[in-house]
Amino acid sequence: MSETKTYLEIRNLHASTEDTPILKGVDLTIAQGETHALMGPNGSGKSTLANVIMGHPAYEVTDGEILFRGQNLLELEPEERARLGVFLAFQYPVAIPGVSVAKFLKSAHDATHGDNKLKPAEFLKELRENIKYLEVDDSFINRYLNDGFSGGEKKRMEILQMLTLKPRFAVMDETDSGLDIDALQVVAKGVNKLAGADFGLLVITHYERILRYIHPDHLHVLIDGKIVHSGGSDLVKKLEEKGYDWVRQEFGEEVLVG
Amino acid sequence: MSTESTAILDDYKYGFYTDIESDAVPKGLNEDVIAIISAKKGEPEWMLEWRLKAYRWWLKKTPPKWAHLHYPPIDYQDICYYSAPKKKSDNPDEIDADLEATFEKLGVPLHERNRLAGVAVDAVFDSVSVATTHREMLAEKGVIFCSISEAIRDYPELVKKYLGTVVPYTDNYYASLNSAVFTDGSFCYIPKGVRCPVELSTYFRINALDTGQFERTLIVAEESSYVSYLEGCTAPARDRNQLHAAVVELIALDNAQIKYATVQNWYAGDKDGKGGIYNFVTKRGHCRGKKSKISWTQVEAGAAITWKYPSVILEGDGSTGEFYSVAVTTNKMQADTGTKMIHIGNNTKSTIVSKGISAGQSVNSYRGLVQVLPDAFNCRNYSNCDSMLIGPNCSANTFPYIESENSTAVIEHEATTSRVSEDQIFYLKSRGLSEEDAISMVVNGFAREVFKQLPLEFSVEAIRLLEMKLEGSIG
Numbered sequence: 216m217s218e219t220k221t222y223l224e225i226r227n228l229h230a231s232t233e234d235t236p237i238l239k240g241v242d243l244t245i246a247q248g249e250t251h252a253l254m255g256p257n258g259s260g261k262s263t264l265a266n267v268i269m270g271h272p273a274y275e276v277t278d279g280e281i282l283f284r285g286q287n288l289l290e291l292e293p294e295e296r297a298r299l300g301v302f303l304a305f306q307y308p309v310a311i312p313g314v315s316v317a318k319f320l321k322s323a324h325d326a327t328h329g330d331n332k333l334k335p336a337e338f339l340k341e342l343r344e345n346i347k348y349l350e351v352d353d354s355f356i357n358r359y360l361n362d363g364f365s366g367g368e369k370k371r372m373e374i375l376q377m378l379t380l381k382p383r384f385a386v387m388d389e390t391d392s393g394l395d396i397d398a399l400q401v402v403a404k405g406v407n408k409l410a411g412a413d414f415g416l417l418v419i420t421h422y423e424r425i426l427r428y429i430h431p432d433h434l435h436v437l438i439d440g441k442i443v444h445s446g447g448s449d450l451v452k453k454l455e456e457k458g459y460d461w462v463r464q465e466f467g468e469e470v471l472v473g
Numbered sequence: 474m475s476t477e478s479t480a481i482l483d484d485y486k487y488g489f490y491t492d493i494e495s496d497a498v499p500k501g502l503n504e505d506v507i508a509i510i511s512a513k514k515g516e517p518e519w520m521l522e523w524r525l526k527a528y529r530w531w532l533k534k535t536p537p538k539w540a541h542l543h544y545p546p547i548d549y550q551d552i553c554y555y556s557a558p559k560k561k562s563d564n565p566d567e568i569d570a571d572l573e574a575t576f577e578k579l580g581v582p583l584h585e586r587n588r589l590a591g592v593a594v595d596a597v598f599d600s601v602s603v604a605t606t607h608r609e610m611l612a613e614k615g616v617i618f619c620s621i622s623e624a625i626r627d628y629p630e631l632v633k634k635y636l637g638t639v640v641p642y643t644d645n646y647y648a649s650l651n652s653a654v655f656t657d658g659s660f661c662y663i664p665k666g667v668r669c670p671v672e673l674s675t676y677f678r679i680n681a682l683d684t685g686q687f688e689r690t691l692i693v694a695e696e697s698s699y700v701s702y703l704e705g706c707t708a709p710a711r712d713r714n715q716l717h718a719a720v721v722e723l724i725a726l727d728n729a730q731i732k733y734a735t736v737q738n739w740y741a742g743d744k745d746g747k748g749g750i751y752n753f754v755t756k757r758g759h760c761r762g763k764k765s766k767i768s769w770t771q772v773e774a775g776a777a778i779t780w781k782y783p784s785v786i787l788e789g790d791g792s793t794g795e796f797y798s799v800a801v802t803t804n805k806m807q808a809d810t811g812t813k814m815i816h817i818g819n820n821t822k823s824t825i826v827s828k829g830i831s832a833g834q835s836v837n838s839y840r841g842l843v844q845v846l847p848d849a850f851n852c853r854n855y856s857n858c859d860s861m862l863i864g865p866n867c868s869a870n871t872f873p874y875i876e877s878e879n880s881t882a883v884i885e886h887e888a889t890t891s892r893v894s895e896d897q898i899f900y901l902k903s904r905g906l907s908e909e910d911a912i913s914m915v916v917n918g919f920a921r922e923v924f925k926q927l928p929l930e931f932s933v934e935a936i937r938l939l940e941m942k943l944e945g946s947i948g
């Protein structure tokens with residue numbers, strides 16, 4: 216594979232928290248324009264991987280590397296990663312009381328768009344369009360960030376942020392969990408608006424249904440901190456039918472013990 | 474925490490010392506010292522007598538022990554009670570260049586040519602007021618704004634009528650001490666029907682070593698008048714503690730309104746808790762007239778120890794008292810602060826919004842009292858006291874007392890404690906915000922309601938002050 220095409224490259228990634236190893240050698244390569252899905256049982260390390268890609272300070276990378284467009288992400292602070300165009304839609308977004316969605320989004324947009332900051336009026340116009348596109352209520356932008364938001368509203372908020380920041384590579388950590396069917400379609404719409412040649416996506420999910428809207432090029436199964444199996448869309452069906460035990464038996468004898 | 478941000482945290486940019494010759498009374502406290510202070514200020518006999526009465530009262534008292542504060546006993550004989558910069562020029566209207574430069578450096582220009590538009594400033598250096606700006610313009614409106622020492626000399630009747638009527642010298646230990654030895658502070662008098670055209674402001678600077686600052690401020694708003702007043706303070710960084718025991722009295726007559734804001738940034742000691750100012754302050758407003766209103770807004774960001782409860786006595790029917798506070802403690806600072814709202818008149822209203830932010834190993838306590846007397850009908854109070862903790866080693870306490878003796882009162886109290894989490898900061902950083910911007914966003918969101926109360930340019934200043942204080946304290 217030529218160096219230029221590789222978008223995100225994770226090699227032999229080991230990470231632990233409080234001296235407990237969680238990621239035990241993850242290898243994952245995502246090429247420009249591709250969408251990958253990551254599945255795996257609860258506690259297998261999916262969110263940990265997402266957090267490590269973004270640079271969460273609770274995790275220590277003990278081995279391996281993460282390259283994004285040739286740059287070593289592990290040397291960078293989370294905000295520097297964001298400015299390179301890396302985005303994480305959180306599984307559990309936190310609330311920031313007293314900070315309005317509009318103010319937050321403007322600050323985040325300014326922070327990630329260095330020389331291409333928008334004037335407040337232009338920004339607001341774009342924000343209104345995105346809000347409309349995502350079928351979010353107008354009053355949203357004056358509410359405090361995630362403060363008192365319902366589970367579904369928080370997830371829509373993550374997608375609104377993603378549309379606002381226009382990242383080059385995004386990880387969506389269970390953005391589909393707990394969404395009704397309408398909200399799910401909205402999430403898919405948001406993703407499809409960004410999708411294109413200059414975008415890469417890693418979708419973490421437990422359910423096949425989101426993959427019907429966002430068609431992944433590849434699917435990986437993470438068990439006990441390792442990607443034990445990868446495949447195409449047919450793999451999704453098999454997983455739904457047979458569960459993770461099947462993967463464990465087929466591909467992961469060594470992880471059975473632990 | 475990076476070493477760079479720790480360095481910023483320790484950097485108190487107002488910690489410099491002005492090397493200036495001073496005229497000081499030897500350390501120690503007795504009736505002679507009080508007589509010397511009074512004589513230096515050219516005070517009338519009645520003033521000295523009042524001071525001496527206060528002193529004799531104070532001698533019989535012991536310091537209050539109920540606050541959630543810990544500090545060694547203060548040796549009152551080891552403090553200098555009067556220190557004034559020596560004047561180089563004989564012209565009373567001329568400000569010494571060194572002093573002017575000091576205040577300039579503190580961001581408080583005194584000279585006509587670059588003084589702040591829209592703000593009249595009284596600048597107090599150690600024990601004396603060195604300059605008051607915008608006087609002529611205020612005089613045209615009949616507004617009196619001068620140092621309390623001048624007021625005692627030039628407007629003795631007004632001072633005599635109001636001084637000590639809100640905070641009597643018998644009020645508490647520190648107020649008694651202040652009444653005995655107070656040196657300078659501001660006096661404002663707004664005549665009937667006048668809306669003061671500029672913000673009035675006093676800047677307090679402690680410079681001399683081992684000197685206590687005992688300021689006394691008195692603001693009187695006559696019927697249907699309005700004034701907005703701001704107070705700022707700093708001191709050099711020293712490893713010995715210094716005492717600041719102030720008394721502020723506000724009096725609002727019928728339909729008058731007084732807004733009093735403080736941005737307190739006294740030196741807070743170093744990160745091990747060495748040095749810093751003991752800030753023991755009695756501030757009280759008296760809504761004496763019908764439908765009068767007094768609002769306290771405070772941003773308490775400095776001082777090693779803060780003991781302060783700006784209060785309002787709501788005597789006039791339909792009067793309103795407000796208290797908006799942000800208190801930030803870092804390192805080993807201790808704050809015990811809050812308010813008292815005393816409802817005496819009918820239909821009186823009070824609002825309390827307190828936001829405590831503690832970081833490092835600091836201790837931050839809110840202490841408040843809402844009291845409704847038996848004859849006060851239809852009173853309302855709303856209190857909201859939130860605490861935010863940054864890091865695992867600090868603590869926050871809330872002591873709300875409610876004493877309602879009239880069943881028509883409606884009293885609401887809300888309190889929360891939250892922690893700025895690593896996850897909040899990470900969330901904001903993952904959206905491109907730097908660590909500093911992330912912290913300031915969380916903190917500003919938390920203290921939003923209070924900052925909203927400050928005049929715009931001061932709220933910007935106050936927000937920056939908080940950011941500076943809290944840099945490097947997460948993680």
Ligand SMILES: Nc1ncnc2c1ncn2[C@@H]1O[C@H](COP(=O)(O)OP(=O)(O)OP(=O)(O)O)[C@@H](O)[C@H]1O
Binds near residue numbers: 233256262263273
């Ligand atoms: N900050 C942390 N401190 C302690 N343990 C952690 C931390 N983060 C993750 N873990 C542990 O690491 C393991 C992997 O957690 P992770 O959140 O990555 O799982 P996941 O695959 O996302 O699970 P789910 O499907 O339930 O979201 C779990 O056992 C979890 O308890």
Ligand SMILES: [Mg+2]
Binds near residue numbers: 261
């Ligand atoms: Mg997870």
